[in-house]
Amino acid sequence: MITLYGATLSNYYNKVKLVLLEKGVPFTEQMQGTRSRDEAVLAATPLGKIPFVRIGDQTLCESQVIVDCIEALHPNPPLVPADPMAAAKVRELCAFMELYVELIGRELYGEAYFGGKTSDEVKARVREQLTRNLAALKRLVKFSPYIAGSEFTLADASAFATLPTVAGATKLALGEDLVAAAGIDWKPYLKLLGERPSVQRVNADRKRDAETAAAAAAAKKG
Numbered sequence: 001m002i003t004l005y006g007a008t009l010s011n012y013y014n015k016v017k018l019v020l021l022e023k024g025v026p027f028t029e030q031m032q033g034t035r036s037r038d039e040a041v042l043a044a045t046p047l048g049k050i051p052f053v054r055i056g057d058q059t060l061c062e063s064q065v066i067v068d069c070i071e072a073l074h075p076n077p078p079l080v081p082a083d084p085m086a087a088a089k090v091r092e093l094c095a096f097m098e099l100y101v102e103l104i105g106r107e108l109y110g111e112a113y114f115g116g117k118t119s120d121e122v123k124a125r126v127r128e129q130l131t132r133n134l135a136a137l138k139r140l141v142k143f144s145p146y147i148a149g150s151e152f153t154l155a156d157a158s159a160f161a162t163l164p165t166v167a168g169a170t171k172l173a174l175g176e177d178l179v180a181a182a183g184i185d186w187k188p189y190l191k192l193l194g195e196r197p198s199v200q201r202v203n204a205d206r207k208r209d210a211e212t213a214a215a216a217a218a219a220k221k222g
């Protein structure tokens, strides 16, 4: 049995959860916040990041490593093509999404989603980098109808985690959806993904937990 640790408000957590659901792999969820100082948690995720998983008596962190491991342990249904080159193209998209979109866009999340403030200097740099990187991503995406081609793959799990989150962050913090501005038509694609029971479950759980967190914050404020 796999235990998935983290929180449904984390897009990286939801990427792994989506893959588990797509594959029909039994798993349980264990709430775990970020930056834990608990030695047992740090043994599993040395930077205290979420998600991480326990598989039998082993633990693993890093969402892409985790989904690759799940793919290897549970190859059916496949979320990576059998052809090695096609499989590499899927992983190319995953890498691009993580390195050049998620990790840059993430610098805006504090202001966009958590009531923080991002300096104008950082905003200008993020805008410049994302504009370049999203134009590059546009050359890789297929949307036919899935991001890497005709089948749902691990690249769709990455895109599900990253595209709406970065699009929303740029809209909120920079006043413009840079994903859409780059010609990446992510909204109809997300709607298509939203027809999948796996995505519906991930979205419903995230909404439930967001509402619970908002209610708790309101009660604390008095």
Ligand SMILES: N[C@@H](CCC(=O)N[C@@H](CS)C(=O)NCC(=O)O)C(=O)O
Binding pocket: 009, 010, 011, 012, 013, 034, 035, 047, 048, 049, 050, 051, 061, 062, 063, 064
């Ligand atoms: N590369 C990691 C990134 C995970 C990550 O940054 N998760 C966020 C939550 S969405 C986190 O734990 N942030 C806390 C921190 O960076 O200290 C992965 O793919 O799992």
